[in-house]
């Protein structure tokens with residue numbers, strides 16, 4: 360096999376070249392494995408799962424075929440570039456998974472730290488906890504009351520993972536569990552931090568907690584101690600521009616006793632590993648998210664992996680019954696985090712005959728025929744165009760955004776943002792006629808023509824943009840949405856901020872794109888009254904159950920789907936599983952010995 364003939368991308372070639380410099384006699388199979396690993400990382404996998412690829416041809420238009428599993432492993436093990444768990448080498452082969460050393464170290468360290476955190480039970484005044492929960496959750500009529508159970512676990516443990524779809528009461532639960540923590544003896548001195556992966560999600564979380572705490576049956580002092588500011592994880596950790604290094608780590612931990620992370624399903628492996636490393640071992644970590652949503656853009660499906668193998672063993676069920684009065688089914692968890700994980704399953708937003716709620720359930724259940732049948736039922740909150748054309752879509756979007764463009768003329772940022780959040784087009788992908796880029800370009804040309812704006816003008820009233828790059832100096836972050844409006848100084852791009860709206864001269868913005876339509880990935884952490892979800896005409900590896908589910912659940916009141924029946928069916932039938940080993944580590948790893956002094960940082964530094 361000649362490596363030069365293989366269709367490798369620039370990143371893959373760069374990795375192969377650097378490995379060849381380390382070992383000029385490296386076998387081509389080892390270098391190809393590294394290139395495949397690099398491509399897998401780019402797809403969101405944490406590692407290359409050898410069993411999944413052995414005996415296959417990785418490139419359809421190239422005859423090269425990977426060997427059988429045993430032979431492949433033997434070649435890798437014989438290479439000086441490949442080590443085992445704990446070795447210092449650029450590639451690590453660990454339980455049939457090939458990793459870049461840095462990712463193996465992240466995964467291993469994260470598993471070890473989560474397990475120690477989960478095993479270290481804090482001191483809790485059970486009688487006080489019981490009384491707090493009875494009062495705080497008195498309103499809940501659900502049986503069993505999973506919100507109360509989730510709150511109980513988050514107080515009783517140093518690690519709690521709470522997963523639930525939209526409107527299942529994550530905010531309701533977290534504000535009450537924080538109140539219950541503060542009501543514990545000495546609890547009022549606790550330093551509580553709130554964080555989320557994006558600025559938008561952090562702002563939404565802070566706002567939801569501010570609203571929810573107003574009606575809590577608690578003392579004013581406890582109310583005052585509840586936090587109502589949330590930061591992005593990058594801010595919290597003290598990111599330094601594009602560097603993978605952060606200011607806070609185990610040697611310089613965060614000054615927190617409790618950290619709540621919302622939208623945790625968007626957090627990738629590297630960021631989660633850094634976060635857990637930076638949190639003092641004595642602190643509680645509460646992760647909120649939706650395990651069925653799309654995973655992080657970067658490698659890893661950490662939140663979904665944490666939720667695997669959950670369950671309450673007999674002891675946990677008995678403890679919970681004693682403290683909360685709630686009965687839960689006993690099931691031996693296969694994960695060591697088992698009872699740290701609670702699922703909230705009842706959506707209070709999509710209750711009763713909500714079509715969106717039912718659609719979400721059928722998509723998540725992989726029920727192809729049920730999904731298509733429901734969409735044909737003409738529910739008031741669901742619409743389906745099964746024969747979409749780009750021209751019809753453009754017409755529809757033009758009508759959909761008309762109220763927003765009218766509101767933008769008023770030059771009132773609040774009215775413009777409210778109207779923009781009323782209707783949003785979401786796409787599966789960026790490129791192609793059904794992708795964000797093409798749709799935005801076509802719609803923008805139309806809007807400019809109608810408003811008599813020259814086609815070469817980049818800025819016009821009502822141009823929505825999405826920032827593509829973090830700019831710490833300006834306080835603008837990847838994914839932030841701005842709207843161009845008239846101001847007394849001419850056209851300005853307004854961004855939502857904690858205390859109103861911040862205008863920027865267009866020329867000052869970091870790189871950005873027009874954003875009438877956005878990808879489902881970028882819509883995570885946001886919600887809109889009405890969503891139009893446009894799926895591509897051709898089969899696409901991006902079309903998956905979690906993408907479909909995430910797209911439709913961004914809608915609060917109505918969702919309209921534009922897509923051929925075959926694409927919908929493929930999306931529901933496709934469960935995009937990322938290759939990673941965290942769930943397995945949580946299931947089988949013996950409790951960790953303390954790591955040797957410098958092993959972690961040395962491995963983490965490789966290939967930085």
Ligand SMILES: Nc1ncnc2c1ncn2[C@@H]1O[C@H](COP(=O)(O)OP(=O)(O)OP(=O)(O)O)[C@@H](O)[C@H]1O
Nearest residue numbers: 499500523524525526527528529530531532707708
């Ligand atoms: N147990 C309950 N009984 C009745 N209503 C509830 C209950 N729990 C939550 N709600 C209501 O359901 C709505 C959604 O709750 P909440 O905002 O806590 O959910 P969430 O999971 O945080 O939602 P989001 O999808 O916005 O993250 C709110 O109006 C809340 O008051």
